Amino acid sequence: MHGPTPATLTRTRICPDCDGFATAAITSGVRHDDGSRVLLRVDCRVCHGTGSVPLRPRLTTADLEVAA
Numbered sequence: 822m823h824g825p826t827p828a829t830l831t832r833t834r835i836c837p838d839c840d841g842f843a844t845a846a847i848t849s850g851v852r853h854d855d856g857s858r859v860l861l862r863v864d865c866r867v868c869h870g871t872g873s874v875p876l877r878p879r880l881t882t883a884d885l886e887v888a889a
């Protein structure tokens with residue numbers, strides 16, 4: 822079975838807000854007719870449910886200010 826690609830192998834990093842657990846399922850207290858629980862799925866606001874965020878671009882010498 823193929824799993825998700827770790828963030829270390831892509832140009833992304835694990836979301837610092839949710840640590841990769843991007844979606845939470847919260848029970849509402851209500852049940853469906855078949856007895857299963859009604860769940861509310863809430864995505865992380867920072868990564869929008871992906872669990873990773875793009876890497877920040879590297880600083881170059883052109884980006885640095887030179888203090889005189």
Ligand SMILES: [Zn+2]
Pocket residue numbers: 836837838839840841842843865866867868869870872873
């Ligand atoms: Zn996140």
